[in-house]
Amino acid sequence: MLTQIRRSIVLALFFAIILGLAYPLVETGLANVLFPARAKGSLTPYGSTEIGQHWTGDRWFHGRPDLDNDTETGGTNLGPRSKQLLDNTKALVAFWHAQGVDPTQELVTTSGSEVDPDISQKSALVQIPMIQRSTGISASRLRQLIDAQTTGPEYGIFGDGYVNVLSLNRALAAIEGR
Structure with missing residues (x-):
């Protein structure tokens, strides 16, 4: 019986070292190399390009709305008949109209995670009048900026092109000399 207990302890330690230490270290090393x-x-001095940032003011491009809650991610579970969802959406539409923007659906609805860092190229383009009015940068220059920051579909075939809002705003700040 003592032999079986000793074998069990040795086997448990072996797998703890292999699966609890060696495997994670190898995976982390491979991830850092590849x-x-x-x-x-994906950290930059201004935040992560993988997590949507909250932008305020009319001189920046805005991403999808979130709950304005830094401690939670995920959907709200509000269904299509929810009065709260309808009120939230109407408030966002009113906000965008006040900025002179005819919003896309993406700009007034949250993503599943509520931390989506990207928007469609169309959602960036509809914000040009607001940015132009605030910064004085020409619409054609802003279109060029959006085109330069647009990433094509994954592997050239999956989905549509998208724009990372943090990268777009950093490029906008560079134009303004900020």
Whole structure:
């Protein structure tokens, strides 16, 4: 019986070392070699390009709305008949209209995670009048900026092109000399 207990303890320690230490270290090392930016959280001095940032003011491009809650992610579970969802959406539409923007559906609805860092190219383009009025940058220059920051479909075929809002706003700030 003592032999079986000793074998069990040795086997448990062996798998704890292999699966609890060696495997995670190998995976982390491979991730750092193969995907260095993503392995480090895609952090920039201005935030992560993988997590949507909250932008205020009419001189910045805005991403999808979130709950304005820094401690939670995920959907709200509000269904299509929810009065609260309808009120939230109407308030966002009114906000965008006050900015001179005819919003896309994406700009007035949250994503599933509520931290989506990207918007469609169309959602960026509809914000041009607001940005132009606030910054004085020409609409054609803003279109060029959006085109330069647009990433095509995954592998050239999956989905539509998208724009990372943080990267777009950093490029906008560079134009303004900020």
